[in-house]
Amino acid sequence: MHNPNDKEFPMDRRMWLTTVSTLAMLAAAGLPPGFQSAARAADFAVAVRDAWVRAPVAGQTDAGVFLRIVSRDNAALVGAASPVAAMAKIHAMHMANGEMTMRAISRLPLPAGVEVSLEHRYHLMLMGLKKPLHVGDTVPLTLLVVDASGRRHRIPVAATVRPLDATEPPAMMTMPMR
Numbered sequence: 001m002h003n004p005n006d007k008e009f010p011m012d013r014r015m016w017l018t019t020v021s022t023l024a025m026l027a028a029a030g031l032p033p034g035f036q037s038a039a040r041a042a043d044f045a046v047a048v049r050d051a052w053v054r055a056p057v058a059g060q061t062d063a064g065v066f067l068r069i070v071s072r073d074n075a076a077l078v079g080a081a082s083p084v085a086a087m088a089k090i091h092a093m094h095m096a097n098g099e100m101t102m103r104a105i106s107r108l109p110l111p112a113g114v115e116v117s118l119e120h121r122y123h124l125m126l127m128g129l130k131k132p133l134h135v136g137d138t139v140p141l142t143l144l145v146v147d148a149s150g151r152r153h154r155i156p157v158a159a160t161v162r163p164l165d166a167t168e169p170p171a172m173m174t175m176p177m178r
């Protein structure tokens with residue numbers, strides 16, 4: 001995860017404050033504005049926004065998935081799945097011999113109240129796509145989050161396929177799932 005004070009994400013502090021107030025209202029019916037997906041129970045609340053899939057290079061069977069996620073309480077992202085892919089992995093970028101590479105990790109901590117970016121250093125990777133993905137398609141995903149007491153929660157997310165050269169999440173692209 002990145003530090004909320006990270007200069008790379010100057011908006012984070014404001015978004016974090018917004019997110020905290022949003023999470024405080026999660027008990028209310030419906031989905032808070034700006035959030036695409038949320039899962040909650042009396043003692044569990046996670047919200048996801050700006051989820052999108054980068055359209056793969058023609059002929060490629062892998063595709064990156066990018067999103068932001070916040071948990072009200074300490075938790076961890078431990079997996080993902082999608083019906084359009086044989087498997088989905090949590091990836092982390094790292095430097096090896098002067099080159100940026102990525103590897104699968106089994107657990108990404110979600111510190112309480114901190115919005116964690118899976119848009120650069122961390123991301124999801126769909127592997128073994130079962131069909132071509134086209135720009136504008138909606139890809140269903142399920143995120144697997146484990147809470148501090150070890151219980152697993154499944155969080156449904158709808159990710160929109162964006163062009164291969166897309167690098168930023170679309171402004172205000174939300175897809176309420178009520």
Ligand SMILES: [Cu+2]
Binds near residue numbers: 091124125
């Ligand atoms: Cu990757």
